[in-house]
Amino acid sequence: MEISVGAPWTAEDLVASSDWLQRAAAQKVTSRNALAVLATKGRTRRVRNAAARGLAQLDD
Template sequence: MNVHDIAQNPDEHVRFAAYLAELQHVADADEVDLVDRVLTDPDQTMAQSAVLRHLDRRAADLYPGLAYEEWVRTMTQATSGHPFLAQRLREWSIFRAVTLKLPWQLDDLLASSNWLQLKTASGMNAEAIEVLADAGRTKRIRTTARTGLTHRSKS
């Protein structure tokens, strides 16, 4: 089934599942075109949700390696008209920097979404976890970070 056929289905749940399947199997060379086409779906909430899942899956696979930098640049261009998607890509880059102990800015982490703060609070960067234990956005984030610090000190 191609994206044009998918878009003709009136059921957004069917389209969502079909988009996810297409995105999961897309060749790297065709990824931008497919993301662009999915984002033309009239149900923008559903389309952006499908692309968000794709971005999260791909970023989780790519962030440790060198291919991430080019991929995130390309996907940032492809999602430029969609602020939430562009923000998620920025946050994946912050996560990458924190996790790989590359240079990162404290203010970027503190201004980030609950999603990124919670993901980082569960991670391995002691400096970031300490910051979130004290200044995380929510009680859950602070508790997760404190728990991580406790486990680290027992090791």
């Protein structure tokens, strides 16, 4: 997962990725940009909610 190692990535790549990858990223990634993309454009409600929770935790 390029996001977790700091490699370049695009929002389009993340949005086009599999449900599994989006779900895993939403739960493990600490990139504010990636979480924001997933919170708004994630494929499933589960992904969007997990990403929104991740963003909220970063704000704490």
